[in-house]
Amino acid sequence: IGDDDGGRLHFLDGRSIDDFRSTLAVGAALLDDRHLKFAAGNPSPELLWLLGPKGLGDFESLDPVRPFDKVKAFAESGFYSIRDSWERNATFLLVDCGPHGFLNGGHAHADALSIVMSVNGVPIFVDSGTCSYTADIDARNYFRSTAAHNCLNVNGQSSSIPAGPFGWKATANAKRLEWKADGPEVVFRGTHDGFERFGVGYEREIRFSDSGETQTIDKIKTGTSNSFEVNFILSPGVIVTSHDGMSVLIRTKDGNRDLLRIDTKLTEERECTGWQIKAAKISPRYGSLVETTKLVLNVRSESDFEIVNNLIPVKN
Numbered sequence: 014i015g016d017d018d019g020g021r022l023h024f025l026d027g028r029s030i031d032d033f034r035s036t037l038a039v040g041a042a043l044l045d046d047r048h049l050k051f052a053a054g055n056p057s058p059e060l061l062w063l064l065g066p067k068g069l070g071d072f073e074s075l076d077p078v079r080p081f082d083k084v085k086a087f088a089e090s091g092f093y094s095i096r097d098s099w100e101r102n103a104t105f106l107l108v109d110c111g112p113h114g115f116l117n118g119g120h121a122h123a124d125a126l127s128i129v130m131s132v133n134g135v136p137i138f139v140d141s142g143t144c145s146y147t148a149d150i151d152a153r154n155y156f157r158s159t160a161a162h163n164c165l166n167v168n169g170q171s172s173s174i175p176a177g178p179f180g181w182k183a184t185a186n187a188k189r190l191e192w193k194a195d196g197p198e199v200v201f202r203g204t205h206d207g208f209e210r211f212g213v214g215y216e217r218e219i220r221f222s223d224s225g226e227t228q229t230i231d232k233i234k235t236g237t238s239n240s241f242e243v244n245f246i247l248s249p250g251v252i253v254t255s256h257d258g259m260s261v262l263i264r265t266k267d268g269n270r271d272l273l274r275i276d277t278k279l280t281e282e283r284e285c286t287g288w289q290i291k292a293a294k295i296s297p298r299y300g301s302l303v304e305t306t307k308l309v310l311n312v313r314s315e316s317d318f319e320i321v322n323n324l325i326p327v328k329n
Contacts, residue, residue: 014092014109014129016120016143016157018299026058030298035059042072051077051099084194091187095199097225102134104225104326110187110203119179122157123171125187125205126217127164132225132273132326136248137263138163142296146178153178156296159207159244165215165231165320166242172207183210190216197223212237227324238315243322245275245308246293253306258287261308262327271327277310281318286311 019030026035035057041049042064050072061069085094091111097104107129114121130138141161145152155161159171166172172185185207193200199221208215214234221227233241247253247263251272255262261275279285286309293307312320 014124014140015114015122016146018143018146025062028057038072039063039068041075042068045071045075047075047078048080050075051079084199086192086194088189091189093189093192093201095194095201095221097221097223100134103131104133104227105131106219106221106227108201108203108219110189110201110205113173113181113184113186117179118173118181118184121173121181121184122162123159123173123175123185123207124157124162124164125172125185125207126203126215127162128219128229129163130227130324133270133329135250135265135270135272137251137273138245139248139295141246141293143299144296144302145300150178160242161244161246163245164243165217165233166244167208167211167213167215168240169242170208170211172205183207191218211235211239213239225326229322229324231320231322233314233319234317235314236316238313241312241314241320243310243320246295247306247308249295249303249305253290253308256288256290259285261288270329274325274327275308276323276325278321279312279318280321281314281316283318284313 028035034053037049038053038057038060040046041053042060056069056072060072079099083096091109093108095106109124109127128138129140141156144156154175159166174182176182185205187203187205189203191200191202201219202216204216212235216232218230231243250266251263252266253261254264259277262271263273264271289309291307291309293305294302295305296302
């Protein structure tokens with residue numbers, strides 16, 4: 014999704030940095046928006062600090078209304094938001110298929126066609142964050158690399174190539190091919206040209222059913238031998254408890270709930286490692302690092318094939 018350095022001199026309430034309900038509450042009061050009030054829930058200290066007693070009164074006078082739309086395409090920015098409900102235990106998916114970044118893309122990441130996903134209200138596949146701008150150039154380059162996002166890289170290389178902390182030598186051009194959201198299954202297809210330098214054509218298709226079951230299909234066209242790697246960056250709040258080659262079971266870290274099963278297959282027989290569990294770090298806020306794990310699948314191929322991941326929520 015790109016850089017995030019917090020952007021605040023002072024936090025006006027004690028909520029987690031990834032809890033945006035305070036911002037939604039302010040928006041609800043300013044815009045007289047009952048859908049935003051539904052998502053925001055209760056008023057927050059930030060609302061009172063920014064808008065005063067009148068803003069608090071405006072917020073409390075609104076009757077919350079559950080949003081009707083569960084699927085939304087933000088075509089200009091290239092974000093595609095999909096959920097199965099507006100309950101707290103919803104399954105949620107966000108797809109990134111937009112421009113590389115504003116102007117020179119100084120705050121962009123090499124994350125074309127990446128996803129983030131929550132299941133039963135619990136974050137599963139997460140964005141790695143930003144960590145640092147100029148203090149640590151190695152960290153800067155890693156956290157904006159393709160390998161730090163939930164997408165595919167080729168020969169260990171990113172879809173876009175950095176040049177300094179706020180520049181790029183080459184950038185992937187992402188394009189939406191299909192968006193179908195008027196039936197029981199949401200279908201997204203997108204492509205980018207970031208791997209053409211390896212003679213590789215790439216397309217990602219995502220299918221999301223009413224039940225929350227999701228299928229990602231990475232379609233690869235190549236006539237030369239290359240190494241293809243799919244990464245899923247896991248939230249620190251979950252663990253892998255069952256691992257059998259092409260199948261994985263993910264649970265809450267306390268072990269109380271199964272959350273998601275991943276069943277993977279290749280459409281053609283290829284040299285494949287199966288899913289590997291590797292140590293990783295994410296930066297949930299600028300300047301901080303948290304240990305987690307990531308799932309890595311590596312395939313070598315010299316001809317066309319597809320990687321099909323069935324992401325199946327475990328209903329509790």
